[in-house]
Amino acid sequence: MTTQATTPSHPLLDAHAATLDEAAEALRTRSFYSRYPASPSPRVYGEGSAEAGQSAYEARLGAAFTELDDQPTTGERVGDEVSPYGPTLGITYPVLDLDEALPAARAAVRAWRDAGPRVRAAVCVEIIDRLNTRSFEMAGAVMHTSGQPFVMSFQAGGPEAQDRALEAVTAALVEQERLPSSVIWEKPAKGEPLRLQKDYKVVGRGVGLVIGCNTFPTWNAYPGIFASLATANAVVVKPHPRAILPLAITVAVCREVLAEAGFDKALVQLAADRDGGTLAKDLAERDEIAIIDYTGGPAFGAWLETEAAARGKLVYTEKAGVNTIVVDSTDSLRSTLGNLAFSLSLYSGQMCTAPQNIYVPKTGIDTDEGHLSADEFADRLGAAVARFNGDDAKAVEILGATVNDRVRSNVASLAEIAAEGEGRVVLDTRPVTHPSWPDAVVRTPGIVQLDVRHEDVYTQEYFGPVSFVIATESTEQSLAQLADTVAEHGAMTAAVYSTSEAVLEEAREAAADGGVALSENLNGQVFVNQTSAFSDYHGTGANPAANAAYSDAAFVANRFRVITSRRHV
Template identity: 55%
Template sequence: MAAAQLTPAHLSERHRPTLDQALEAIRTRAYWSPHPEHPKAYGENGSLSAEDGLAAHRATLGSRFDLDQPGTDGWTGGEVSPYGPALGVEYPHVDVDVLLPAMRAGLGAWRDAGPETRALVCLEILARISARTHEFAHAVMHTSGQAFVMAFQAGGSHAQDRGLEAVAYAYEEQVRTPREAEWSKPQGKRGPLELRKTFTPVGRGVALLIGCNTFPTWNGYPGLFASLATGNAVLVKPHPRAVLPLALTVRIARDVLAEAGFDPNLVALAAERPGEGIAKALAVRPEIRIIDYTGSTAFGDWLEANARQAQVYTEKAGVNTIVVDSTDEYRGMLANLAFSLSLYSGQMCTTPQNLLIPRDGITTDAGPKSYDEVVTDLAAAVEGLLGDDARANGLLGALVNPDVKARLEAAAGLGEVALPSREVVNPDFPDAVVRTPLLVKLDGSKPDAEAAYMSECFGPVSFAVAVDSTAGALELLRRTIREKGAMAVGAYTTSQEVERAVEEVCLEESAQLSLNLTGGVYVNQTAAFSDFHGSGGNPAANAALCDSAFVANRFRVVEVRRPA
């Protein structure tokens, strides 16, 4: 593509306005996105239509995904869609002793390009990803088990939003210090001391992105783009069940880097052989200076303790709580909660797990409701939402892996089942494992129940925990956040006093709170440029998406001073 070289001028013309809008959005935190959510918005101006996206996806299946990376020493693959079919894609397996030095080779030129060019190159990568959102949607769907529309939005446009948000934060952070300064210090009668100073943001080296199974792009893009935009190379180590979306991403990034005159090896893929477990070995390599990880608490804690040569950003397990105190929109509350429990079969790090409901019941606009009534009505709301199999399939997607299914089956024995999990047939994908949410009643005062509700039960499992009072609920909320962490907290109350009290708990324990959601916004969804994902201040995650702390330590500023 010699004729289509991406010069800084081209990049600036195409993407500087978008960067400026993103910078404005993170300042105002008003709604904004340049990435349409609707599948029909694509198919023109160079973006793939639904048909072309599907065709592109199908063309990839059963093929060898060559990336022309240094150190390729074989091929590996083995992804099987949660919807049934094996993908049959083979990825390069790499010798990291060859690849890592090659990834460092382009760092100097990438540093010298400066923050703006790096940001604009990242935006070009995101634009090309956006143009292929239909293709990515299939890749995300068939690795995560998300239903198509969710894969399109969460795995496509929203992931792109989060990537762009990270670029905006990274850019802003790097240009806060001027490139040059003249310094003149008065010395009374003597002439002033004068220095000329330059300040250069320099990346730390090679960053490692350890991808997850459920949200390979959404959870991967912030770290990937934050590291790349701050002058680092990025080695992408996908979850072995969710390689394809990140392999597509790496290919696009490499193409854009090369076209813009940079070393494509600044972004590379490290796919692993079954059972190889290369993340542990990679994480402690001296070349790896930054790690982004989404996954289990055990491995996240291991990374934080052992990858001491790196900055480590982790999103781990948490236990999300909803405090149900009172509501003046009972139907809306039930509908909203039913949706949150159902979306992607509860396989989101933000899905509510523990619903804390006073055992003496709550007041509502539909009259007082006992604990049992609230639970029964919620169960009915879920059943109503998912009564139609087509709609159920569209919301639930498929269980991402056998562990989730096993956990779901075991959870039915933890207490009284208020809503059993139902098997749903997906006519398009008969091998998909589709299950509706399980709702289990637990008595919050019984010590044996605590083992259940104080652990993350990842998947379509929620607990209706009977508590003595709203005050008791708030104490349990506090303890849950403090000990187990939380990505998202919700509360329903009509009382100003309770509202203040739950806010106080979330402020003191550092958790993100949604109050009285009864419409089309859900506690488990956040919007880039406006909502923070996690707080970085409780055990569920040591970083928030996205803030300055997420980007500011991915680079350092080197100062050179000389006599003026």
């Protein structure tokens, strides 16, 4: 006999009950679900909302970000953000006083813990709903920190990030509610049965640290923030020093809603750092930090996976990899090339999910336009990418701006890379002048062709608009390379193009062996670099690119523990 959960009452419970129920059902079925509309149309978000958001963003420039001045602070301020589109943001943020902030975070969790899973989930939904109303302001913040084009900044920085946040909240709630809050346990025994009441209490781990990245400041931070918060932890958000604003706005909204809901603002705090600072490491070494979510470069990610993990912290990472496509054959060459051209161009390949390595057999591929040699396929792909980016004004709305010097350096060294791999530059990169932002460094994708034997070249990650057409002995070898290079070097995505069901089946086995999700024959408006919350996992946790996936049970289940109390009744 299971007694009903005695959920503490809270005004937000009713407000968000239906949302939590439909989100849980969506997570269970993994069919299409989105709470937050991706279209920036005024018909969806209301007339004037785009302009109001833009104004709100612009009002922040050159000024102190004051909404977080009630955090414990050392009194210093930091802020080095420069838009990849050119302008200096000139915004300063208070420096967090860790010796006050972390104990405050720990002290705040008791009431949050005692509120129970459903109240926490409802408060999180309220936060995310509130963030949704700020999506246009957020679009400006994301665009001018990441270099994403505007529409992408709105979508990936706003509603799509919000959907991933809701997914994490939902996964956390489902996992916490899998156990009853109380049960009467009755064991048959000689004479009277043994009867115990057992109460189960969810407790968090302590304080979660979320370390954000430069390219997707909100999208990659929200799953960790909301997974930790929903499971009764406090959260310290450490943004990338060049992408603070999106998470500063986020933290301010979190604190505003938490306070309104009767909880301590110290449950969510922002730890802004100067460029080149060591705050992420300093925080990761603190005893109060029990959970770390990280998106960023492999060096610090590896440090977290070894040193922080060795200190007993739960570490969830997303680092880097070599995303892979195997081309075997296609019955729709034009669509295949168009789909690939978009995937290679979107945000200048600066997505952790963008393809890099495209394997093609030297014997060539069969297509609906006849047999193509590997060279011919490479040339056709190069032409498709060039055509796709032929109009500067349109191209910049897909390419966005290059985010940093490493990306610019990668794309500028195509000829050297080709020489190192004894290959050829199939498509050279082209500088594009942004019509609105003349200081933005915009480059079209470059493609290098080389032989499969030059693994030392193409198994490195060239972040940004650099990809390889790699000539293999056969599709069999292409698939073996997919499995092997992904297992060794990691990947967030993989794809295959083939008209053969046998090849597709082998590709599924190769993807399972390598531990990467597989997209098959994407020829339309779905792209390998895009995943859908509640349906596609982002990452698998099964290869070195990421040790976790948004948002499976493993992403949430260990962020909380269960404490039982039992007594005779």
